Amino acid sequence: QSALTQPASVSGSPGQSITISCTGTSSDVGGYNYVSWYQQHPGKAPKLMIYDVSDRPSGISDRFSGSKSGNTASLTISGLQAEDEADYYCSSYTSYKTHVIFGGGTKLTVL
């Protein structure tokens, strides 16, 4: 099974908003509301930012929001800050036997 499809890179200026897409199939993103997003700074472990498509864990800024339409999920970061510069990975439950599949990752650059 192939990884979910994310853009390799996105960029934005401080204060702006950006959106990262995550495209799958009806067997994963489109079939379940079990999409999550992780932030990873260089040399650090991933951090859960969004789960169940649009829910935020306690302590995560409301500048981070998630949504889904059909087979594509999206992560939007509003009011970009320098510390948002990181890699972002989407993940989805899948009916395939691996149960969970990740996207290839998107590098966010804050200009």
Next chain:
Amino acid sequence: QVHLVESGGGVVQPGRSLRLSCAASGFTFSSYGMHWVRQAPGKGLEWVAVIWFDGSNEDYADSVKGRFTISRDNSKNTLYLQMNSLRAEDTAVYYCARDSQLGMLVYYFDYWGQGTLVTVSS
């Protein structure tokens, strides 16, 4: 405060074995499913294995099935990954991660360890 600390990584020759450990603290370890997730150098995340909160079931990615074994000792709050017949493509940072839901599996990972690097090379 939840802490997960992996250990046991290192350099190993192809075909050899290695056992990773993950020491957990700050939560009721026996109530949560636990996962191993790996990341090859410069690459994305790959789910490797999961074990149910009580150790009653486990599951693996096809890429490691038959070679890796996940286990846990709830009396020691420790998760393990026994890796046999290692291949060059197993080279990665291995993270242990907690499933976010108490008593069941939802495949969201709310706490991660710092990772341990496994390098398979002759």
